[in-house]
Every structure is written in C-alpha cells, then in structure tokens.
C-alpha cells in the first residue's frame with residue numbers, strides 16, 4: 001500500500017518538552033488489541049490525556065486549546081521502548097505529519113518513516129529555540145520542506161537542516177513503500193537463497 | 198582489517214544494498230505473536246501476495262493470553278479475537294503455530310531458544326523489541342515494526358540501515374550472589390536508557406562468558422533498554438551444548454556441518470568497534486531501579502540521587518519520575534514497602550529463574566502484605582517446574598505458579614498492578630503505567646524479587662541468606 005506523499009507543510013506545533021517519552025506512553029499496551037491500523041489516534045498519550053475517570057486532563061498539551069497543528073515537538077529520546085508500530089500509527093492517526101526531537105529511538109524512527117510520518121532530528125539548541133518560540137506564541141508557524149531537508153521557524157527565519165537517507169526521502173516524496181521495492185526484487189532474493197544452499 | 202561478529206553475520210545476509218540507503222537483509226527466522234502481526238497479514242492479503250517462506254516463520258500467542266484457566270475460552274473479547282485471528286492467519290498461510298494449550302506455547306523469546314529454533318549465525322526478527330534476547334546465541338536478532346513483519350512475510354527480507362558497533366566487556370569474576378540481571382541493570386545504569394541508540398552491542402569479557410545461556414539471554418534481552426538495536430554474544434561451548442539435541446536443532450551430519458560454521462563466529466582480534474566500554478565485574482552488586490526508565494537504577498543498598506546529582510537538563514524528567522513513583526530524591530531504597538512481586542517475562546521467566554526463586558523461598562514464607570505472581574515463560578518451563586518439584590516448594594511457601602504468558606510484564610491481560618501500588622518485577626520495563634495504569638515498577642533480579650516477597654520490603658538478598666546464593 002502506498003503511503004501518503006510528503007513534500008512540504010507549514011503549520012503551528014504542539015510542544016511536549018518531556019524527555020524519554022516511551023512507546024508505552026504514546027500508546028499504552030491495553031489499547032493494542034485492535035487488528036487494523038486505524039483509530040489509534042484516539043488513545044494517543046492516553047494516560048497523560050485522560051485521568052482514571054476518563055476525564056480530560058486539562059493541562060496536558062493535547063487538551064490545551066492554545067496548541068494545535070500537524071507538528072509534534074518532543075523532548076530528547078522520543079519513542080524509546082517497545083517496537084510497536086502502533087505508536088507511529090497513533091501519532092499519525094491523531095493528525096501529526098512531523099515529529100521533531102533532538103533524539104529518536106531507532107525503531108520508532110524506522111516505523112515512522114514506513115508510515116509517512118516524518119521524524120525531524122534537530123540539535124538540542126535548535127529544539128530549545130522551537131520550544132521558546134511556541135512558548136512566546138502558541139500559534140507560531142513552522143515550515144518543513146522535505147525536498148530541501150529544512151525546518152524553518154517562520155517568524156524569525158531561523159532554519160535548521162535535517163538528515164534523511166536519500167532512499168527514504170524518495171519513498172516519502174513519491175509515496176512508495178519498502179514492500180513494493182522488495183516485491184520487485186524477488187528474483188534477486190531467490191538467487192540469494194540459492195547461493196547459500 | 199578483521200571483522201566483528203556482528204559484521205560477519207550481517208554481511209553474509211545482505212541480498213542487495215541501495216546506494217545511500219538501507220541494506221536488503223535476508224531473514225532466517227521470523228517469530229510472530231498475536232499483537233503485532235494481524236495488520237501485516239491483512240497487508241499481504243490486500244496486496245494479493247502469499248507468505249514467501251512460511252517454513253521460516255513460527256507463531257505463538259503470548260502478550261494477550263490469560264495466566265489462569267487457559268483451557269477455557271479467553272474472557273476478554275478483544276483478546277480472544279486477536280488470538281483467534283492469529284490462529285486463522287497461520288492456518289490460512291501455512292505457518293507453524295504453537296497455540297494456547299499446545300505444549301510448546303510460551304513467550305516468543307522463551308520458546309525460540311528452547312526449541313532450537315534460535316541458532317548461532319542466524320538473522321532473527323520478531324515484531325517485538327525484546328527479540329534482542331536471541332542474540333545470546335551469537336545471532337543478529339532484533340525487533341521490527343508491523344510494516345517490516347509484512348515485508349518478511351512477503352519477501353523474507355527487510356530493509357535496514359546497518360547500525361554502528363559497540364562492545365561492552367565485563368571483565369573479572371562476578372561476586373557471589375550476583376545474577377545476569379544485576380549485570381545488565383548495572384550496565385544500563387551506566388550507559389543510560391538511550392546510550393546505545395544507533396548501535397548493535399556485543400557483550401564480551403570473562404564475566405559474560407561465565408554466564409549460562411539463560412543468563413546470557415537475560416543480558417541480551419535488555420540491550421534494547423539502553424536504546425541499542427540489539428545485543429549479541431559470541432557462541433562458545435556453552436552455546437553449542439545448549440542447542441544440541443533440541444527439537445528443531447540440526448542433527449547428525451547436518452549438526453557437524455553447522456557446528457563448524459558456528460565456530461567461526463567471533464570478533465576477529467583486530468576488528469574495530471565504533472565504541473568500546475569496559476566494566477569491572479567486582480563493582481557489581483544486587484541492583485534495583487527507582488525511576489521510570491531502566492537506566493534509573495542503583496544498588497539495592499544505594500539511594501536515589503539528589504536533585505543536585507542529576508544533570509541540569511534531565512531534572513524536569515527526573516522530578517516528574519519521582520512524583521510518579523512517590524519517592525523523594527536522595528531516598529534510601531532498603532526498607533521501602535512493596536505490594537506486589539512479579540517473577541516472569543522473557544527476561545527472567547525461564548527455568549533457572551524459577552529454580553533460583555524456589556531455592557530462596559524454600560523453608561520460608563511469603564510476607565502477608567505481598568501479592569506474588571510467578572509466571573513461567575513457557576509451557577515447557579511450567580512442565581519442568583512441576584517435574585522438578587519447584588511448584589511444591591513455591592506452594593509450601595505460599596506462592597502459586599500461574600500459566601505461561603507475558604502477563605504483568607505489559608499488563609495487556611488481567612494481570613495488572615493497581616494504581617499507586619509498588620511492584621518489584623523481574624521484567625524489563627519500569628515505564629509509567631507499564632504494569633497497569635498508575636503502577637509503580639522496580640526492576641530487579643529473581644533472587645531480589647524472592648527476598649522482597651519474603652520480607653515484604655526492599656531488601657538486599659545477601660542480607661537474608663548467604664547460604665543459598667550461588
């Protein structure tokens with residue numbers, strides 16, 4: 001299945017200045033019982049978002065009306081822990097297209113790329129700059145351009161470039177996924193098997 | 198230049214490399230369970246492709262299964278649906294399934310090694326981060342996401358950038374009473390929960406080599422908890438002896454042929470690692486965690502750091518973590534009351550772990566304030582525990598053995614630690630809510646957990662018993 005194409009977005013952002021946000025926070029295990037990929041956004045950050053009586057926790061960022069947008073800005077080491085792709089599905093399903101942090105856990109990063117969610121890695125200093133900008137103006141806009149691999153704070157013009165390997169970049173720009181690629185080289189895979197026998 | 202063990206295995210499994218992109222890596226063994234596979238099966242069906250090599254995939258339900266009355270139909274509707282879905286998918290696609298009540302069912306990372314499905318030199322993946330466990334056999338094993346599960350089903354390959362290599366050596370003799378769990382909690386407390394990100398870690402050194410296969414599995418299991426892609430240990434006689442004769446292990450001439458290959462699996466002397474760390478075994482004591490990631494660990498006899506001792510940037514997270522745990526910076530850990538003890542999981546739910554617990558609680562009684570859940574990692578472990586009389590010893594001391602599954606390790610079934618309660622757990626993650634919403638987890642070894650179960654408070658097992666410790 002092709003993934004959604006990604007080129008460029010301009011949007012406000014939601015700040016989550018917490019470090020080591022693990023996948024059990026992103027989507028707690030008890031919500032992993034579904035057998036489809038849809039609907040996980042509803043339970044994104046469930047235990048931070050709702051109290052034990054299922055009432056929204058007012059000061060949690062997703063419940064704070066000041067914040068909105070397609071960009072999630074998170075503290076260092078985002079997505080550590082379990083390999084559950086449900087975490088990337090939940091972030092994406094909620095409506096985010098980009099996650100920015102100064103450090104991503106490996107598996108989460110890979111899972112995001114496989115689902116059209118762009119992980120943008122910036123320096124700790126630049127991350128601080130983004131947080132400061134949102135604090136100053138919760139509606140501040142940011143521009144993420146995959147082609148030029150840049151993240152821009154619109155009001156100040158301050159820009160950071162980010163890395164992404166060129167294969168993954170092509171996939172995202174064109175909406176291709178890895179499985180299509182692998183299915184196309186099946187002959188090569190069969191030949192590899194034969195060479196080992 | 199020489200090659201590392203990791204390079205030898207990885208390089209021999211590369212089918213193709215995309216310029217400035219990932220490698221196409223061939224997968225020898227694919228393990229699946231009920232939680233991360235349904236969307237992958239649905240994916241290949243939607244594309245109209247078959248499972249490419251069904252004989253290389255093995256399935257078992259573990260995350261979602263009840264640990265009592267397994268012979269009855271699963272009560273929770275969603276769990277039952279998910280487990281049934283696994284059965285249907287395996288039947289439809291010709292994948293071997295060890296279903297609930299099958300004598301080989303169990304936690305996916307416990308059954309792989311036990312059945313000889315896990316072998317040196319293999320590439321092994323599973324839609325579960327603790328796939329790193331299998332690295333104990335000198336294999337390249339790591340967790341993948343569901344899109345990748347779909348790739349393996351469809352093509353027996355995944356696409357992965359090659360990670361960097363780190364070697365962590367623990368040299369010297371481990372002090373008496375120190376288990377593999379203490380070793381790995383110690384390592385993670387030093388390296389931090391994210392210090393291994395981007396790396397594949399080889400564990401080496403005389404203290405690591407002295408561990409049994411089960412101990413090595415405990416160490417590799419938790420390599421993911423420092424952010425590493427996986428961990429591995431060079432196979433040696435201990436490994437070969439463990440694999441030999443197991444159900445799916447090669448036999449006869451095939452065994453000899455494989456064995457010769459396995460003996461080549463080590464890092465060459467002049468191999469270069471991107472990072473090397475060396476620890477002294479003598480520094481390791483019984484360990485326990487006090488916070489909400491596995492890197493927040495200390496000696497059982499130690500104390501929680503004070504705010505001043507925490508790097509400034511981490512203070513917010515630290516304070517948040519302390520609030521969640523109901524602890525104060527600077528607190529001593531010894532003597533803190535505990536409500537639950539959980540012995541189980543793919544980290545410490547194997548027979549040696551149960552033996553250690555039994556040895557410790559024999560002739561003692563469980564403390565009244567403790568609810569203890571002892572959950573074997575597999576049906577085979579359960580059977581062994583019955584045959585060896587471990588179950589009787591446990592019952593005598595006031596414990597009961599439950600039935601195999603992931604259980605309170607991630608609390609997807611009914612085994613949830615209630616909000617605000619403290620659990621000393623032999624599992625691998627102390628994240629907020631991991632063992633149930635609001636639960637407070639302290640990770641420790643099976644012996645420490647047993648000692649806590651007996652005293653009802655956090656205790657250094659060496660204080661209670663010199664004799665029984667190995």
Ligand code: SF4
Nearest residue numbers: 327542543603606607
């Ligand atoms: S026991 Fe825990 S860590 Fe291991 S596979 Fe099950 S849920 Fe994952």
